[in-house]
Amino acid sequence: MVKPVIVRNLHGQVVQELGRLIVGGEIAPGENLPREELLAEHMKVSRTALREAMKVLSAKGLIESRQKTGTRVRDTIHWNQLDADVLAWRCASMPTDDFVEKLAEMREIIEPAAAAAAARRRDPEQLARIEAAYAAMAAANDREEWSVADLAFHEAVLHATHNELMISLFSVVETALGSYLELSARKASDFKYSLPHHKKVLDAIRRRQPEVAREAMQKTVADSRSNIRRHAKRRVAAKA
Amino acid sequence: MVKPVIVRNLHGQVVQELGRLIVGGEIAPGENLPREELLAEHMKVSRTALREAMKVLSAKGLIESRQKTGTRVRDTIHWNQLDADVLAWRCASMPTDDFVEKLAEMREIIEPAAAAAAARRRDPEQLARIEAAYAAMAAANDREEWSVADLAFHEAVLHATHNELMISLFSVVETALGSYLELSARKASDFKYSLPHHKKVLDAIRRRQPEVAREAMQKTVADSRSNIRRHAKRRVAAKA
């Protein structure tokens, strides 16, 4: 349920497999991968398929191949941390709350700023989309419906910024947070508790009040974050 | 001088070439690339090298290959806008001030937040690094030296956040802004004019005052941005 990463290509499967291994830390930075030939044989694919996969991983900054030296895992500072795949692999392998905190921090930085920008630059069409999402939230009958509408709301706000870099960043972070966000509603009974927060954001954007929008959104995500954190703690407690 | 993207691999060159074409808009989204065979022949490389390149572009979300249909350029919403290469290609092909504004906006969002986080979480080592960078700024003798130290300062602040996602985002945005930032110093004579701003940031981080650090950094980047904007205007005027 985290990510139905369906890849039909052979090389795509290899990318996933190796990516997970590397990001998961099973092959540490600085360490060398086996020779192309051996690795290909070991993974039951042709060398070509393996090489195509390695080119992709290398584009993501995970590995570096040099002749004679072999292919080695690069240090984490070179990784494309904002790549959707890399993030997904981290989520899959590193369920440490530490990482979730970092994601949540990013969200808490982006979203208020985005709300402010949206209030400044929204056009009628974007506003309509935000309003529609809000209406859907208000009309939601269960947590599932609410989650979908909630995501649509935040997405619509981001789109209203007209800054595709921000949109891209949001979508990456939001996807990675994915499953955790679903849990940010407290209980099944009062999943709509944050509706008033969203209303304030909507109103501020409608009235073109950047600072008000920023603050309202700030409250909204901070609240959501504390829920995530609480949930994470509970999860850790349950694990122990 | 924007980016000395030196690629020794053949497929890397193909990636650059095709990437530039696509991001530059010469091959529009929805449009199909020529068949692998023809394209390979046209670019004077083997089909294998071309395919390796296409896998990379496909990982960046630029293209999508399906059997029988061929390879087509995907819609821009699917592009990995935060990929360093994609950003570089946009910078190379789209010197519109519009895009620079978007980058600057991102910077203005990240850096103050980063300064606040740094004030909260810095450890002695990080602080020392920031102080060293500040010292280098103060000691700079010309614009070149100052630019290097300036970048090091901001980098050090980002590292003090201990959030690699933020670091990654910063480095991507900063690299893309690259040449524009160099110009953010007003004239050769008073390139140090923003030193006091930086001092305030440093002090706030040293004293662990997140809000003070945020505000100081906010002023710093806003100032830098207005210089960039002024510069951009002049450039446009010169072009006309």
Added chain:
DNA sequence: AACTGCTATAAAGTATTACAAATTATTCCG
């Protein structure tokens, strides 16, 4: 006559194999 659904075909990407070339760490010799 027009629409629906199956089937055959061929076009395009996918995958494997084999081999030649380039690069460079290491070794060995002067």
Added chain:
DNA sequence: CGGAATAATTTGTAATACTTTATAGCAGTT
């Protein structure tokens, strides 16, 4: 200690067979 030979490993090319699937054509039904 330095430079040249060597050997290991990735890079690049090419030829070939496989797989998927869009499309056209045919048949059958309404």
